[in-house]
Amino acid sequence: MQSIEDRLRSERPAHQAPESLTDRVMANLASESPSTPHPVSSYWPRFSLGFATVCLLTAVSFHFMRQNPEPPSSPPQAVVAVPMEPLHIALPQIQAVPIENLSMHLDQPLERELQNVISDTRLAIQFVASSFLPEK
């Protein structure tokens, strides 16, 4: 493995860059200013100035609002209770009705179903008895 590392270091292929490369690079750079941090865009100073102005105006207006408090509210007025006349409304007279009367005319399906089941069972028992029990 050591020989491979040695060979990789020693047998490195080398290429010569064209001689004119340096001149071309420098010709391109000649027209440029030296590398400096990019100037800050004019947008930010304007934004900062505007923001500062708004903050200042807000602070000043808040200050003046505190100096000129709201006018005192009007003194509390006494509440005078006025006696009201009683209302006379004719309400309908409702009489009490027994609860059984309310459900008297209602259909009762559960009760009918139970009666049917009992009737069917009775018929079935009679059928079984007549079919299988010995006659006297």
Add this chain to the structure above:
Amino acid sequence: MTGPPETEESIEQLAAKAQAGCLVSFERIVQLNKDRLYTYLVQFLGNEHDAEDVTQEAFIKAYRHLHTFNGKARFTTWLFAIAKNTALTHLRKRKILQPIDEMEEILSAPAPHDGSEAEAIWLQARKLKPKFYETLWLFYAEGFSLKETAEIMNTNAITVRVNLHRARAALAKRLRNFEQ
């Protein structure tokens, strides 16, 4: 603008002067690094014409963004990272790279070479996975550290270490088969 550097200066010193506006120092940086960067881009792009264009573009881009170099990494590492990004942008523009899938097709294209035996191991290395080839190139051919290689490849040092290990093993196997 200051005058040309009188003594041999390190690349970092030249970069500092160039940051201060010394165009001559930047010219010296170009002179010192153009062959190295060009060779890397020939490996990366697979042809000399594109490599020449991208090398020029990378230097121009580096000059324009000199103010972003903060000295945390070596200047050469920073320059190579710019070169790689410029190469990727170049490939995207040419629509060679459909998905940016680790330059699979790009790096598999044979690089121009003179057919000498000295390049045999690198010719075999080129047949490896592109990321393995690039890792080998940056680490062994360019001499970058694990961390610097990771910075250029936009990954982490552990991944580079793993890729190096796998690349060496794959290359050894390929060389054994080649020599038999």
